[in-house]
Amino acid sequence: MRAAWCDRQGPAHEVLRVGELPTPEPAEGEVRVRVAVSGIHVGDLGKRQGWWGSTMAFPRVVPHGDGAGVIDAVGPGVPADRIGERVWVYLAQSYRPFGTAAEYVTVPAGHAVPLPAKVPFEQGAVLGIPGITGHRAIMADGPVDGLRVLVAGPVGAVGRACVAVARRAGATVIGLVRNPADVDTALAAGAHHVVRGDQATGDLIAEIQDLTDGHGVDRIADLAFDSAIATYVELAAYHAVIATYATREPGPSVPFWPLAFKNVTVRFLSNDDFPETANQEAAADLTAALVDGDLRYPVAARFPLDRIADAHDEVTRVGGGGRVVLDLSGHSDV
Numbered sequence: 001m002r003a004a005w006c007d008r009q010g011p012a013h014e015v016l017r018v019g020e021l022p023t024p025e026p027a028e029g030e031v032r033v034r035v036a037v038s039g040i041h042v043g044d045l046g047k048r049q050g051w052w053g054s055t056m057a058f059p060r061v062v063p064h065g066d067g068a069g070v071i072d073a074v075g076p077g078v079p080a081d082r083i084g085e086r087v088w089v090y091l092a093q094s095y096r097p098f099g100t101a102a103e104y105v106t107v108p109a110g111h112a113v114p115l116p117a118k119v120p121f122e123q124g125a126v127l128g129i130p131g132i133t134g135h136r137a138i139m140a141d142g143p144v145d146g147l148r149v150l151v152a153g154p155v156g157a158v159g160r161a162c163v164a165v166a167r168r169a170g171a172t173v174i175g176l177v178r179n180p181a182d183v184d185t186a187l188a189a190g191a192h193h194v195v196r197g198d199q200a201t202g203d204l205i206a207e208i209q210d211l212t213d214g215h216g217v218d219r220i221a222d223l224a225f226d227s228a229i230a231t232y233v234e235l236a237a238y239h240a241v242i243a244t245y246a247t248r249e250p251g252p253s254v255p256f257w258p259l260a261f262k263n264v265t266v267r268f269l270s271n272d273d274f275p276e277t278a279n280q281e282a283a284a285d286l287t288a289a290l291v292d293g294d295l296r297y298p299v300a301a302r303f304p305l306d307r308i309a310d311a312h313d314e315v316t317r318v319g320g321g322g323r324v325v326l327d328l329s330g331h332s333d334v
Contacts, residue, residue, distance in 0.1 A: 001020065001021060001022070001023040001102055001103040001104050002018070002019070002020065002102065002103050002305055003018070003019070003020070003021040003062050003098075003101065003102030003103065003305075004016055004017065004018045004062060004063065004101040004102065004305060004308045005017055005019075005021065005060050005061060005062045005063075005101075006048060006056075006060070006061055006063065007059065007060050008056065009047075009048060009049060009050040009055075009056055010048075010049065010050075011049070012045075012048065012308075012309040012310075012312035012313055013309045013313075015048065016048070016063075016308050016309045016312070018305060018306050018308060021062070021102065023103075023104050024098060024104055024105070024106045025073070025075075025106070026073055026074055026075035026078070026106045027075050027076075027106070028075050028076045028077050029075060029076075029077050029078060029108055029109055030074075030075040030078070030106045030107060030108055030109060031071045031073070031074050031075070031078055031082060031087075031106065031107065031109050031112045032071065032072055032073040032074070032075075032104055032105070032106045033067070033069045033070065033071055033072070033087060033089055033100075033104065033105050033106075033107065033112060034069045034070050034071075034072045034103065034104055035067050035068075035069040035100050035102060035103060035104065035105055035328050036067075036068055036069040036070065036121040036125075036327075036328055036329070037067060037068050037069070037121045037122045037124075037125035037325050037326065037327055037328065038064045038066070038067045038099075038100040038101050038102075038125060038305075038325060038326040038328065039064065039066035039067055039068075039100070039122075039125035039126035039127070039128065039129075039323065039325055040064060040311055040312065040315050040323075040324050040325065040326065041064075041065065041066060041126075041128075041129045041130060041157065041315075042157075042315065043065070043129055043271070044063050044064050044065065044093075044099075044312075045312055045315060045316065047061070047063065047093075048061075048063055048312070052250070057095070057097075058097035060097060061093065061097055061098070061099070062093065062097065062098040062099050062100075062101055062102050062105075063093060063099050063101045063308075064092065064093060064099040064100040064101045064326075065090065065091055065092050065093045065094055065099055065100070065128055065129055066088075066089065066090055066092070066100060066125055066126060066127065066128035066129055067088070067089050067092060067099075067100030067105065067125050067128075068086075068087065068088040068089065068115060068121040068122070068123075068124035068125040069086075069087065069089075069105075069121065069328075070084060070085065070086055070087070071083055071084065071085045071087055071112060072084075072104075074109070075106075075109075078109045082109070082112075085112075085114055086114065086115045086116070086117060086121075086124075087112040087113055087114055087115050087124075088112075088113050088115045088121075088124030088125060088127055088128065088287075089105065089107050089111055089112050089113070089128065090111055090113070090127070090128030090129065090131075090132060090279070090283070091107070091111050091128065091271075091272065091279075092105050092107050092111070094271075094272045095272070100125075101305065101308055101326060102305075103305075103328060110276070110279075110280065111279075113283045113284075113287055114287070115287070115290075116287075116290075116291050118291065119287075119290045119291060122299050122302070122323075122325050122327075123290055123296065123297060124290070125325055126157070126297045126299070126323040126325060127161075127286055127290070127297075129157075129271050130156075130157035130158040130160075130161055131158075131161040131282065131286045131295075132161075132271060132274065132278075132279055132282040132283070132286070133158050133161070133245050133269060133271045134158045134159065134160070134161025134162040134164075134165060134221070135161060135165050135278075135281070135282035135285060135286060136243070136269055136271075136274055136278055136282065137158070137162055137221040137243035137245060137267075137269060138162050138165045138166045138169065138171075138219065138221060138243070139165065139169070139278075139281070139282075139285075140241075140243060140267060140269075140278065141219070141241045141243075141265065141267065143169065143170075144166055144169045144170065144171040144218070144219060145169060145170030145171065146170060146171070147171050147172070147218040147219060148171065148172050148174065148211075148212045148215065148216070148217045148218050148219075148237070149162075149166040149171040149172065149173050149174065149217065149218065149219040149220075149221070150174045150175075150176055150208070150217040150219070150220045150221070150235065151163050151166065151173060151174070151175050151176065151191065151221045152176045152197075152220070152221060152222050152223050152224065152228065153176070153177070153178075153223045153224075153320065154173075154175030154176070154177065154182075154186040154189060154191050154194070155175075155177065155182045155185045155186050155189060155320060156223065156320040157297070157320065157323065158221070158223065158245060159175075159221070159223070159320075160189050160295060160296075160297060161286065161289075161295060162221040163175065163186070163189050163190045163191050164189070164190055164286075164289045164294045164295040165285060165286070165289065166219070166221075167190045167191075167192070167294070168285070168288075168289060168292075168294055171219070172192050172193075173190065173191045173192050173193075174191065174192065174193045174194070174195060174208060174211060174212075174217065175187075175189075175191035175193070175194040175195070176194075176195055176196075176197050176204075177194060177195075177196055177197060178196070178197050178198050179198075180196060180198065182194075183196065190294060193211050195207050195208060195211075204231065205231070205234045205235060208235050209235075212237075215237050216235055216236055216237035216238075216240065217235050217236060217237060217240060218237050218239075218240050218241070219240065219241050219243065220232055220235070220236065220240065220241070220242045220243065221243050221245075222242055222243065222244040222245070222246075223244070223245060223246045224246060224247065224248060225242075225244040225246065225247040225252055226247045226248050226249040226252035226253075227248065229242075229252065229253075229254065229255065230255060233255050233258040233259060233262070233264075236259075236262055236264050237262075238262050238263060239262070239263050239264070239265075240262065240264050240265070241264070241265045241266075241267060242264060242265070242266045242267065243267040243269060244266065244267070244268060244269065245268075245269040245270070245271075254266075297322075297323050298321075298322040298323065299322060299323050299324075299325060300314070300318045300321055300322025300323060300324055301314050301318070301322070301324045301325075302324075302325050302326075302327045303324070303325070303326055303327070304326070304327060304328075305326055305328060308326060311324050311325075311326055
């Protein structure tokens, strides 16, 4: 099969190779998926470059955890009627050497989620890491019906999932954006209200207190813990939860007593190690959101497998402005 791989960490154009590898066979409890679209997430770039102190656990890695395609073979213990099923896959390269940047990938059967025909492959392909992280950020601490939820970065990969999940679960969703141009996009993504973080902090806090009738926010989905935690202390209601999945500084200062006085819970999230039951619940909810049109990801660029290094560079260039995918049919619009 055609696949991309790296044998060491480093810059995309230095370490990524494309060529022929043996086609994998599904082991017990696994399925094999003929990949149609491979999604690229910033976490894939981090693993390839060694960010966050990560190392290569295997001598050769086929990158990318997310993708979508059609099951073409099943291992022992998996019903044969799953062959031919459209699916999106997640955690393909989590504690495993071979991800979705290949014509075929094998994953545990539960990590291949049925994808209804009305949902394009590319939407399923970009869902896994950000979607499940967003779902966990909102739902890990119980129902949110009637709660006020603040989503930082509501137009980003994780943020869009946070907004969709929270709104569908009955929360009032407030999006926090840095770029004024993102206000309308965040509203279109499902936020009930949008506030601008580029304003003076006092104005931001006053605006959110007004939106919540002085109550503050009950849940916060955060992507910049180090720089935002001081503001969140002011915004959080008593017994609030701050769920954070990113920080610029690895050793941020934490305002202990202000958080303690409000009995705030801080939940740190890393997608590779969520409980499997949480992954399964997220997969069901996220698929429903795709089907209903409540969750959609803008795809900024599509590349063929042979241009995977260019695709990785493009992820860095577009940032949160859209998703970048590999189209295994060879189509490219770049």
